Amino acid sequence: EPEVTQTPSHQVTQMGQEVILRCVPISNHLYFYWYRQILGQKVEFLVSFYNNEISEKSEIFDDQFSVERPDGSNFTLKIRSTKLEDSAMYFCASRDAGYGYTFGSGTRLTVV
Amino acid sequence: AQSVTQLDSQVPVFEEAPVELRCNYSSSVSVYLFWYVQYPNQGLQLLLKYLSGSTLVKGINGFEAEFNKSQTSFHLRKPSVHISDTAEYFCAVSEGRGNKLVFGAGTILRVKS
Numbered sequence: 001e002p003e004v005t006q007t008p009s010h011q012v013t014q015m016g017q018e019v020i021l022r023c024v025p026i027s028n029h030l031y032f033y034w035y036r037q038i039l040g041q042k043v044e045f046l047v048s049f050y051n052n053e054i055s056e057k058s059e060i061f062d063d064q065f066s067v068e069r070p071d072g073s074n075f076t077l078k079i080r081s082t083k084l085e086d087s088a089m090y091f092c093a094s095r096d097a098g099y100g101y102t103f104g105s106g107t108r109l110t111v112v
Numbered sequence: 113a114q115s116v117t118q119l120d121s122q123v124p125v126f127e128e129a130p131v132e133l134r135c136n137y138s139s140s141v142s143v144y145l146f147w148y149v150q151y152p153n154q155g156l157q158l159l160l161k162y163l164s165g166s167t168l169v170k171g172i173n174g175f176e177a178e179f180n181k182s183q184t185s186f187h188l189r190k191p192s193v194h195i196s197d198t199a200e201y202f203c204a205v206s207e208g209r210g211n212k213l214v215f216g217a218g219t220i221l222r223v224k225s
Contacts, residue, residue, distance in 0.1 A: 031210065031211065095211065103148075103155045105155040
């Protein structure tokens, strides 16, 4: 069964550093998403991406965040100048035309 | 904007007993509804989804859910649970320009022997 692949599985970074979280969506999916889940809390939407542009973003997705699909296969989330409160599990998801959403296993980001 | 309410934060149940996890969503013209399961330290796995058609939806691992438009509910059920069903379950609705998923707060199902 096709999978969404996320790397790395765990990243520790110093406060103020930039991080890039990587995702390889399912190849024939056209819609891509990033979500985050702070430990013990609900899954929160960050951003959706379609046709090489952001289609919707949440209030969380401020200027420190950006997304990119640099090469037609990868889908990245960049966090500039990380803060302690950015520590969370970040999930990438992709969707087919039939509303089949597939999530990756997540990247656990720890900001110290 | 849509919102999803999962009425129970935790549901303890004995093995082989039936279980119902409740989910209500805010009203909309049409909704697509989903249930996901998250095992400890893992990602989100789709259990089932409702897009249209029959209001009773069958999913993986013996789970099913019923879409009730009048009560704006999409409760998840299993007639007989196993220890291995211990996990957190999330109800979600698809909405918005990008058809994002909006998740409920989750229900932790604890199956006891």
